Amino acid sequence: MDYFTQQLINGLVLGSIYGLIAIGYTMVYGIVGMINFAHGDIFMIGGFIALITFLILVSFGLTAVPVILLVVLLASMAITALYGWTVERIAYRPLRHSFRLAPMLSAIGMSFVLTNYSQVAQGARVKPIPPLITGGYTLHESADGFVIQLSNIQILVVTTTIVLLLIFNRLVLRTRLGRDMRACEQDQTMAALLGVNVDRTISMTFVIGAALAAVAGLMYLLYYGQVDFNMGFVAGIKAFTAAVLGGIGSLPGAVLGGLAIGLIETFWSAYFSVEYKDVAAFSILIIVLIFMPTGLLGRPEVEKV
Amino acid sequence: MTALSQETVSATRTAAGIPFILKKAFLSALVALLLFSLMIGIRTEAGPDGQLTYWTRFGELASIVGIVFGGSILIELLRQWIGPVGAEKLVPPAVHRGMSILGNYLAPALLIFTLLVPVIFYNQRYILDLAILVLTYVMLGWGLNVVVGLAGLLDLGYVAFYAVGAYSYALLATNFGWSFWICLPLAGILAAMWGVMLGFPVLRLRGDYLAIVTLAFGEIIRLVIINWQSLTGGPNGVTGIPRPTLFGIPLDNSDDGLAAKLGIEYSPTHRIVFLFYLILALALLTNWVTIRLRRLPIGRAWEALREDEVACRALGINTTTTKLTAFATGALFGGFAGAFFATRQGFISPESFTFQESALVLAIVVLGGMGSQLGVALAALAMIGGFELFRGLEIYRMLVFGWAMVLIMIWRPRGLIGHRAPTVYLKKAQAISSDLVKEGHG
Numbered sequence: 001m002d003y004f005t006q007q008l009i010n011g012l013v014l015g016s017i018y019g020l021i022a023i024g025y026t027m028v029y030g031i032v033g034m035i036n037f038a039h040g041d042i043f044m045i046g047g048f049i050a051l052i053t054f055l056i057l058v059s060f061g062l063t064a065v066p067v068i069l070l071v072v073l074l075a076s077m078a079i080t081a082l083y084g085w086t087v088e089r090i091a092y093r094p095l096r097h098s099f100r101l102a103p104m105l106s107a108i109g110m111s112f113v114l115t116n117y118s119q120v121a122q123g124a125r126v127k128p129i130p131p132l133i134t135g136g137y138t139l140h141e142s143a144d145g146f147v148i149q150l151s152n153i154q155i156l157v158v159t160t161t162i163v164l165l166l167i168f169n170r171l172v173l174r175t176r177l178g179r180d181m182r183a184c185e186q187d188q189t190m191a192a193l194l195g196v197n198v199d200r201t202i203s204m205t206f207v208i209g210a211a212l213a214a215v216a217g218l219m220y221l222l223y224y225g226q227v228d229f230n231m232g233f234v235a236g237i238k239a240f241t242a243a244v245l246g247g248i249g250s251l252p253g254a255v256l257g258g259l260a261i262g263l264i265e266t267f268w269s270a271y272f273s274v275e276y277k278d279v280a281a282f283s284i285l286i287i288v289l290i291f292m293p294t295g296l297l298g299r300p301e302v303e304k305v
Numbered sequence: 306m307t308a309l310s311q312e313t314v315s316a317t318r319t320a321a322g323i324p325f326i327l328k329k330a331f332l333s334a335l336v337a338l339l340l341f342s343l344m345i346g347i348r349t350e351a352g353p354d355g356q357l358t359y360w361t362r363f364g365e366l367a368s369i370v371g372i373v374f375g376g377s378i379l380i381e382l383l384r385q386w387i388g389p390v391g392a393e394k395l396v397p398p399a400v401h402r403g404m405s406i407l408g409n410y411l412a413p414a415l416l417i418f419t420l421l422v423p424v425i426f427y428n429q430r431y432i433l434d435l436a437i438l439v440l441t442y443v444m445l446g447w448g449l450n451v452v453v454g455l456a457g458l459l460d461l462g463y464v465a466f467y468a469v470g471a472y473s474y475a476l477l478a479t480n481f482g483w484s485f486w487i488c489l490p491l492a493g494i495l496a497a498m499w500g501v502m503l504g505f506p507v508l509r510l511r512g513d514y515l516a517i518v519t520l521a522f523g524e525i526i527r528l529v530i531i532n533w534q535s536l537t538g539g540p541n542g543v544t545g546i547p548r549p550t551l552f553g554i555p556l557d558n559s560d561d562g563l564a565a566k567l568g569i570e571y572s573p574t575h576r577i578v579f580l581f582y583l584i585l586a587l588a589l590l591t592n593w594v595t596i597r598l599r600r601l602p603i604g605r606a607w608e609a610l611r612e613d614e615v616a617c618r619a620l621g622i623n624t625t626t627t628k629l630t631a632f633a634t635g636a637l638f639g640g641f642a643g644a645f646f647a648t649r650q651g652f653i654s655p656e657s658f659t660f661q662e663s664a665l666v667l668a669i670v671v672l673g674g675m676g677s678q679l680g681v682a683l684a685a686l687a688m689i690g691g692f693e694l695f696r697g698l699e700i701y702r703m704l705v706f707g708w709a710m711v712l713i714m715i716w717r718p719r720g721l722i723g724h725r726a727p728t729v730y731l732k733k734a735q736a737i738s739s740d741l742v743k744e745g746h747g
Binding site for chain 1: 336339340342343344345347348349350351355356357359453459506507509510512513514516517518520521522524525528529531532660661664667668671675700701703704706707708709710711714715718719
């Protein structure tokens, strides 16, 4: 039971990171109707920006952890958002009205570009950092000495995800930008006729998605203590799985799906085999799409003839 | 194109003048500065004790920002001088007509040239190896073309069937000692069976969902190959895969080898030339079968499925068998190509069957112009040949490949060959513009 509880905590933390990435997928898919294949790499870039900012701050002798965290968070969100904006501008906007395969292939190309750009710029080796947030709580200690731990970093990851979800869900439901986004999701031409700036709205969607992926990158860096140029692809597919599982287009669904994927992956590793955890995650994707194509919180898709 | 994007095009056209260009270039440079400031300007590396160190590279940063600034000015000037770049404007109609006449003779000429490649380049091992590689991708492209180009089913996991074929051949040949000519059809059939197995669950999916499921399927196959160590050797792969024989006669310098039997001096090039004609034959088989199938009811059903699935069902076409046969046929050829790959390399490992390969083959099909046989062959030549140019710059290779994919899609989203011959016609065949071909939501 203790082991189970500990795995539950670990799974929720991993799931929160997937959920943050999944929000970017779900927003872009909802509005443009396209899988943004480069999104996993945007997450990776976010991790790198956070790492580099952290290094600079530490080398300047800054020691106050909250200040470091805040600066790193803002810097990685800002710069990664700019990456998201640029990627949309270069690879997707010229193909907005093209046939469907073209933007998908240019997105795959963009994903290769970002992965290899980061390898060329920062090298292929794993980049570790010393733990920034230490300490935690011992929730329970059983007779045979098994300890359930809840570390501060785990608390931080889960709270950040929940707070950001609440903020962004409110943004989509209550602000002018959110209204424009939902209008574009319904019908882009109609939205444009009614005075919505479609180009700007789609750009903003990419910007917000990238900023949240940057937060996920920072959380990954803090939690695992390392980043590498190759971590985007698999994390990206799993986050997409999460978005689909939660019902594509729904922000709470994305986080819910992320938690589900994180839990399944963690429990599978804990009770079955670590080697096949990715196989399990991908199999879930296939099963969900077959039996529940609209996901947990999704709306049924209307077939347009 | 909708009215919306035309409006934006005219808006950019009217704005002109040097202040505008400078402003735009300045903004691009500013964005580049922010983008690259940390990733290029600062280089991190883990030291011997695991501690991260960093050093600055402001020179590189400055030169990249400078290149972006200059390039932006250049592009803007070009855009204003040439105007909106359109194929009609760049290529005069006379040249266009000449090209289309040439196009009729291009395919036979290319085939004759390919047949003669081992004769012309007999002593140039490197060119022969490259030609074999190109032909392998031509075959893969033609195989995937059945699924993506004809049936309109977006398959991002095609490499899985390539892997199944390669591993089937490798395991059958090394464990049971069966010859290449028995294993080749078996590898194809096994791959086709996997194609059907993938086809069944995804029958109800469409478009992007289908793409992501096939991608996941490809990854599952690769992960199973890596982790099922007792069968596949895991990351170490399978070694000692037997070389192909000419119907039982080995191509080596032993006493019962081909060279000894024919009474000529042995040369290792014989094997290369044999492999070349083997893959050429396999590729031509793929092409021939595809062309024949297109004329049969099943091929027409594939193309109908690509155009409109709902109408297809309304006409009483069984979409289930249509999709399954498309997957199975594509997978069959993927399996053949895999078996050939295994026998050519003599060694296979999971590293050869990554998502990158799937993307490369899909890029070849789309760049060639979906459904166009000649286009796929030309695209394979361009992509693999172009890729080969960057062999010296190993780490920049994928970077360039990625950019090529993005730029080609922007430049020609419909592929190199935008026209194709119709399957059925009345009296005279008229080329169909690919703009009229739907992308397939099936």
